[in-house]
Amino acid sequence: MAGSISGCPADRRVWVATGADSLQVEGAVALVHSLFSSSRDVGCLSVRVHTEPDLVDRIQPALNHAATSAAANGTSRADGLDVLAVGISPDEVPLARGRPPQVVFNFLRFYLGDLLPEADKVLWTDADTLVQRDVGELYHSSLVDDGDTGIAAVPRGPAFSLSKLLPPQLYSRLAASVPTFDDVQMFNAGVSLLNTQYWRKLQLRQEAEGLIGLLRSANAATFRGMSTVESSQLPLNLLFRQRRVEPIDDTWNVSFFEWPPTLMDVLLMRRTKDHWAVLREAALIHWNGEVNKKPWLVVETDIAMADTHRMTKLRQMQELWCPHYPPCLSTSPPPPSLAKQWPCPLVCRAHLDKDQPPLTRSSFVSVPASFLPLLMLVVLVLMAVRPLVRLGRVLMVVTPLKGGRRRAAAPTE
Template sequence: MTLRRVNLVILVLLAVAFLIIVQRNLLNLSDFLHKESPDAGLILPFESELSPDLRRESVRKGEEIPVLITAAEDRLGAVVAAMNSIYQNSKANVVFTILTLNDTADHLKLWLSKTSLKNVKHKIIIFKPELLGGKISNDPHTLEAAKPLTFARFYLPAYIPEAEKAIYLDDDVIVQGDIQELYETSLKPGHAAAFSDDCDSASAKGIIRGAGNQNNYIGFLDFKKEAIKKLGMRANTCSFNPGVILANLTEWKNQNITQQLEHWMELNTQEDLYSKTLAESITTPPLLIVFYKRHSAIDPLWHVRHLGNTGAGNRYSAQFVKAAKLLHWNGHYKPWGRTSSFSDVWDKWYVPDPTGRFAPVRRHS
């Protein structure tokens, strides 16, 4: 080999080494700037030239964190915003299981594949409403018939069969903390799930007084019914909100939790066990019964709720909302509507629908 060729090879090797060093520096700078500027969907000018896998997925290593969420057609924007907030605020290896219905799956696939969420690990599973046959009212005008997806949380092990633990989230949430922290919450021995109690320190900051009896068992169950009396539960026991669940799926299966929940669902169709003052939460009563004094606690900051209730959400200070690790707009008023509290926080994580079929409703519109 001539000296000229040797020099040429050396130059090529030096150029390759230089490009590798530059690329690594760009990736490090990208990671630093993302920490400093966590705005959802932010893509730095040079990032578009890098492989998507190198750009964001290089840090998605370690134990998988399964998160189950449901996706109804009229609330798809909520699912997308929740997923985006989780993904952007954590470097954990999150894998989403999204339960939806046949008429929604294609819309959701397109939304995820054509936006900044295309690299998020997920699987879409079709929920079959016939699974609920005989367990809820057949009246098409009831909430049970209209919203079958609300019962998906009862079947967690069926949809995430290989996992030992999993997180269930309602779609009307925004996660501001690192989801790994919630996932690593300790459950007491023998407990199949952890919830955030409605009488916890976060809710006690003067925000649920307008919610009536919705913070204890009597707000959900009819204690005049014999089947409820026999359980020996105290009516003033603090209830919990199942919009955020950390589940030990091994215990869930060993204790036949799903079958226990189905039993109380079926019994309610025969004896009407739910409280007459109940507001919307048809899935909560069976969970309250099955997990009575048999559940662990979630840090209250990991389930700051009632943002969708009139008056309640407005009692939060902006500083408290900013410090919350998970915000939940449970109640009638959703952050993609006109009159919700702190909808600007939700807007930060919303990813527009490429089909234009879903759009937040705002006062000015």
């Protein structure tokens, strides 16, 4: 299954890479199935799943089955597919020596230029993603004949700048430690197209190693609110703080977990686009966030304790992710020996009706029921504070006027 691709012109080849430790391998298998099921030319896909060395023999048969079962359902041929599990040790990712496996595969993206020397550009996508559109569209339309751009990624909104995301003390340490530091409008590194030719030419991997060493010495490599042991988002964004980042349409990195509505959204019943519709139309869905929110890691208590909002998200997981996990498919089940090693996850087997409303939600902003008491408290506090603020403003105006009259009258006494 691995090696060169016969019959695919070199300029049509699509390189895709991901990394998965023992907690992410199920996600990687579903990702591979989604890549091949959505591709219009599976014969030109070259997929590399980097993982722990002792997991390679277990993962490779599952990747083979995922790719062939997906391709066989399409119009393209299903033989000779190029999908390979690659064992990566910490020695091959010097930045991660002596650190947990998650750090190895989080920092792996900085080494793609060395790991895939035959590729001029590589699409990196986290293992907790699912592809719903042909990645060849993105691959061949981005970083085209542009030797001066090292990365293409989905930009984040105005709220995602370093000065707004980082605690003030950490931001100050960065400003004092990083040369030519400036506030950075961040992009999401979970899905990014890397110009590996550019990285090799400018030795960006070496520069990234120096930058991460600087962040660690300044105690700025991790901060509250992160979902990973050590951030790769921060150094990658800083690496391109004075370099061009080609923007990618945000449909290529849609978070499964929508941002909670603001207080004004709720009070004004502000209309927003239904997130379920956004997910169904997305080119790529990203289960970024806490580890226990991944579809393959859902446990019985997650279902038993789910409120209406959470139950809806679990049902959306079931509808979106499960059709791409081969052990759960009746149309192309894995052989018995493979099925024993890769059981169907609970979220794909559970009956999630529970008399809940249908998946399609109202176009109005909704709030989880557990948030309502807190929301009502905030509203009451604001209602109580507003008259006091107005009274304070009146007193600030009246008091100087009274004092002024006394001072003016004193000379005539």
